Amino acid sequence: xxxxxxxxxxxxxxxxxxxxxxxxxxxxxxxxxxxxxxxxxxxxxxxxxxxxxxxxxxxxxxxxxxxxxxxxxxxxxxxxxxxxxxxxxxxxxxxxxxxxxxxxxxxxxxxxxxxxxxxxxxxxxxxxxxxxxxxxxxxxxxxxxxxxxxxxxxxxxxxxxxxxxxxxxxxxxxxxxxxxxxxxxxxxxxxxxxxxxxxxxxxxxxxxxxxxxxxxxxxxxxxxxxxxxxxxxxxxxxxxxxxxxxxxxxxxxxxxxxxxxxxxxxxxxxxxxxxxxxxxxxxxxxxxxxxxxxxxxxxxxxxxxxxxxxxxxxxxxxxxxxxxxxxxxxxxxxxxxxxxx
Ligand code: ASP
Ligand code: MG
Numbered sequence: 001x002x003x004x005x006x007x008x009x010x011x012x013x014x015x016x017x018x019x020x021x022x023x024x025x026x027x028x029x030x031x032x033x034x035x036x037x038x039x040x041x042x043x044x045x046x047x048x049x050x051x052x053x054x055x056x057x058x059x060x061x062x063x064x065x066x067x068x069x070x071x072x073x074x075x076x077x078x079x080x081x082x083x084x085x086x087x088x089x090x091x092x093x094x095x096x097x098x099x100x101x102x103x104x105x106x107x108x109x110x111x112x113x114x115x116x117x118x119x120x121x122x123x124x125x126x127x128x129x130x131x132x133x134x135x136x137x138x139x140x141x142x143x144x145x146x147x148x149x150x151x152x153x154x155x156x157x158x159x160x161x162x163x164x165x166x167x168x169x170x171x172x173x174x175x176x177x178x179x180x181x182x183x184x185x186x187x188x189x190x191x192x193x194x195x196x197x198x199x200x201x202x203x204x205x206x207x208x209x210x211x212x213x214x215x216x217x218x219x220x221x222x223x224x225x226x227x228x229x230x231x232x233x234x235x236x237x238x239x240x241x242x243x244x245x246x247x248x249x250x251x252x253x254x255x256x257x258x259x260x261x262x263x264x265x266x267x268x269x270x271x272x273x274x275x276x277x278x279x280x281x282x283x284x285x286x287x288x289x290x291x292x293x294x295x296x297x298x299x300x301x302x303x304x305x306x307x308x309x310x311x312x313x314x315x316x317x318x319x320x321x322x323x324x325x326x327x328x329x330x331x332x333x334x335x336x337x338x339x340x341x
Pocket of ligand 2: 009154212
């Protein structure tokens with residue numbers, strides 16, 4: 001039996017009407033006899049709404065509780081879709097991260113999936129039910145709810161597709177596919193019919209929001225073809241797959257940008273004492289991804305070092321840097337925000 005993983009993003013499940021549209025698409029696929037695992041994101045705006053509630057309480061909340069809170073968004077949309085499917089006479093079962101036994105490490109808000117228990121799905125699939133899976137969440141070895149980082153439902157979908165050896169992982173969104181540049185900014189941008197994993201990783205790391213970068217990494221490692229397509233169109237979208245399978249080779253595939261970076265600048269770091277390696281080592285330890293790094297030539301045995309990272313990691317990075325800089329006497333840190341590149 002063909003097995004398909006479909007993932008619907010927040011804009012595809014933003015209202016009950018849109019959920020019905022998703023249910024119709026699912027019904028059409030199921031009528032072909034395809035086994036289906038449907039991964040959903042929270043309804044559009046819901047994750048932001050929940051995070052905003054936290055911000056109104058404190059800037060530095062318990063990470064465990066934030067994950068417990070934000071994971072509810074996906075549970076709502078999964079249950080609503082399952083209810084809609086059942087109301088149409090289609091057998092469906094919603095499953096949360098812990099019900100699916102998606103085991104992650106214990107890094108709240110940025111957890112990595114370690115294992116997916118295929119058995120958790122098998123009985124539902126064998127019974128001919130559509131599994132409606134919550135994206136974005138898992139459970140750590142202590143039983144705590146964890147989340148996979150913003151946009152993490154893409155990674156959930158790819159992980160499930162890999163574990164279940166699905167034929168393809170379809171990622172449904174509100175754009176037709178992957179474009180050569182952001183169509184909202186560049187009106188002449190074109191939709192690509194295909195792109196290879198490496199190119200997609202490059203675009204995702206440079207700010208293209210179509211797919212979470214980790215999902216592309218995972219898809220590449222497990223050779224899971226991803227099809228990015230619109231929920232509101234019959235267009236086949238963009239196939240993201242292995243380089244060898246790509247039909248055409250282009251020198252430049254696309255351009256992307258990112259307006260959500262914070263730049264940190266450290267002036268007067270001692271030269272030759274391994275300060276950069278201490279700094280980047282400590283950030284890596286805290287699971288913070290650094291993007292662009294610039295270091296000037298040393299003068300008077302001092303160096304200036306700048307780097308950018310995602311705004312959501314700002315406070316965590318500040319905490320880490322405070323500890324590291326306590327050793328590097330004389331250095332002071334500047335923080336610039338909102339740099340587009
Ligand atoms: N709901 C989560 C977010 O807004 C996960 C996702 O949509 O993929 O980031
Ligand atoms: Mg997304």
